Amino acid sequence: MGRYIIRRILWMIPVLFFISIVTFAMSHMVPGGPFTREKPLPAEIIANLNKYYGLDQPTWKQYTDYMGFTRNPSGEFRGVLEGFFGPSYASRTRTVNDIFVAHLPVSAALGLAALVIAVGLGVPLGVLAALKQNSGWDYVGMAVAIFGVSVPNVVLGPLFIIIFALALHWFPVAGWGRLDQMVMPAVALGLGSSAIIARLTRASMLQVIREDYIRTARAKGLSERIVMVRHALKNAFIPVATILGPTFAALVTGTLVVEQIFAIPGLGKYFITSITNRDYPVVMGTVLLYAIFLVFSNLAVDIAYAFLDPRIRYS
C-alpha cells in the first residue's frame, strides 16, 4: 500500500509537468501580448514592460523562469516551485497569489457546499430507492436522478432565480456572504452530481443486497438495520467512491458557470476575464492549481477505495 502511494505520487510529477508545459505553450502561442490595447502603447513602454516581466526572453527561458528553475532577469519574481504563481499583468500591485488568497476561499466554500449536497442527497436517495425497489420512493429517486442528469447547472441557476427569488422571494437573487445567498448556487451546482451519485448508489446497492454474505448476515440473526448499514452500505459505497474523482472535476468547472450566474466573487469569474484579457499568469496559475487539486483528489479517492474494500490490494 505504502509503495503504491509512493508510485502514484511519483507518476503525478511527470503528469503535472506535462500539464504545466501544455498550458504554458498554449497560452504563449496566442498572438498579441497582454499589453495590446485598442489605443496602442508606445513601443518603448511595451519593451520596458516586456523586459520587466521577462517576456523578451526566449519561450523556454520564460517557462523555466515561471517554474523557478532559473531566475527572471529583472530578479523580481520567484517561481511556481517556490510557491509563487507569477504576477498578474492586469494589475501592478496584485500577484496571482493575492488573487488566489482573495477569491479561492469563495470558490472552495461553494464547491464544498455543493459536494455536501451531492453526497448528502445522492446517497440516501439511492439507498432508499434500492431498499424500496419499484415503490414510490424508487420512482421519486429515479425521477430526481433523470432530472438532475438532464438539467445542467447552466439551466438550473436561472430557473432557481426565476422561481425562488423573483416569483416566491424565498432567497436573494444573487450575491455572496450570507447563508441564504449560498443555498441556490450550492444546490444548482450540486444537484447534477447528486443525481449521478443516486443512480450509481441504487445500482450498486441492488447488486450488493443480493450477495450471499448479506443472506449470511441475516441468517446470523442480525437486525435488518445492522445488516444494511454495516454490511451492505459499506460495500455499496465502493463504486460511488470511484465517481467522486469526476465529481470534483465537474464541480470545479461548474463553479465557473454558477459564479457567473449568481454574481459570486470567486476564482471562476476571475479566470474567465483573465482569458479575454490574456492575463497568462492568472490563467496558467488557475489551471495548474485546479490540475494539482484534481490529481491529488483522484489519488485520495483511490486510497479511500482500498480502505473501503479489503479485497482491493494495490501492488
Added chain:
Amino acid sequence: MTTQERAVRKLTEATVAEGERAQKVANLWVDAWRRLIRNRAALLGGTIIILLVLMAIFAGQIAPYHYAQGDSNENYLTPRWVVSIMPGHMERYVKIGSKFLFGADYLGRDLLSRLIYGARVSLPVGLMGALTALVIGLVCGCISGYYGGAVDNVLMRIVDIMYAFPTMLLIILLMAFFKTSFAGAAKPGTAAYTFNQINNAVDGILGLHGGGMLFIFMGIGITAWMGTARLARGQILSLKQKEFIEASHMIGANDMRVIIRHILPNIIGPIVVTVTLNVPVYILTEVFLSFIGLGVDPPTPSWGLMISEGSRSIRSYPNQVLFPALILAITMFSFNFLGDGLRDALDPRMKGAS
C-alpha cells in the same frame, strides 16, 4: 415410438431450437429495435430529436426572422402573454408588443428565431463529438488492442496523461488558442490560414457565418476519443483470445478482415451505447464554452450564449434566459432518454445500471 425414434426426435428439436437461437443472434439489431420502440421514454426522446433535427435543417424556412437581424428600437419588446406569466411587474417598464412570439432580446432580435437557429449549433456539435469519439476512438482502440506492443504502450500512456488533465480546462485553453491564432488568419500558406479556410467553409455549410464552429468541433473532438479508445481496447483484448478469432486466422483471413468482419460486430454495441450517452455531454460542453465567451462568436445564436446574455438581465427580463434554458433542458432530456433506451435495447443486462 421406439427409444431410437425418440432420441432422433429430441436431437432434431434441439437442433431446430439452436437454429432459432442462431437466428436471434443474427437479428440482434432487429431485436434491439423492437425493444427500443417498446420503450416509451426513448420513443418520445427520439421523436423530439427528429423534430429538432428538422428544425435545424429548415431553420431558414421556419424562423420568422434572420438570427442576426434586429432593430435596436425594438429591444426587449415583449408580447403580453410572456409578461403575464413572468414573475415581478414587467408590465411597468417593458415595451409590450406582439411582433415577436417570445419577445426580442437586448438588440431587438427575435428570440424565437435565434432559438431555432441555435439548433444548428447544438446538434452538429453533438453529432461531430459522437463521430470523432466513434471513428478516432475505434481506430486507436483497435490498433492498440489488436496489435499490442509498443504502439499500445505509447497510445495508452498518451490517454493516461490526457486523462489526468482536467478535460474542461484543456478545452478552455484549446479554444482560447484556436480563437486567437486561427480565426481570421489571413496569410496564405500557413496552417492557421488553412484552418481558418476550413472553418469558414464549415460555417458556410451550417449557414452560420463567422460562427467559428470548426474550432468547437476540434476542441471537443480532441478530448472525446479517449474514452472510446480505452473501451474498444479492453473489449478487443478479451475478444482476441476467443476460438472464433483463432479459427478465422487459421482459415487464412488477414488482420483487416478479422477486425472488420469478426471483431467490430462484436464490440460495436456497447461502444455505440457509450457514444450516444455522451452526446448530451458534448452539447453541454459547447453550451458551457459559449456561456463563458469561448464558444461561438456573436451574433451566432448558441443556446449557451443566449443563456449567458439573458442571465445578465435576469432581474428585469427573466424571459430572456427562460426560453433558451427550457429548450436546452428539453434537448438534454431527449438525448438522455434515447441514450438510456438504446443501452437497455442493445445490452439488456445493463438495464438499471447507470
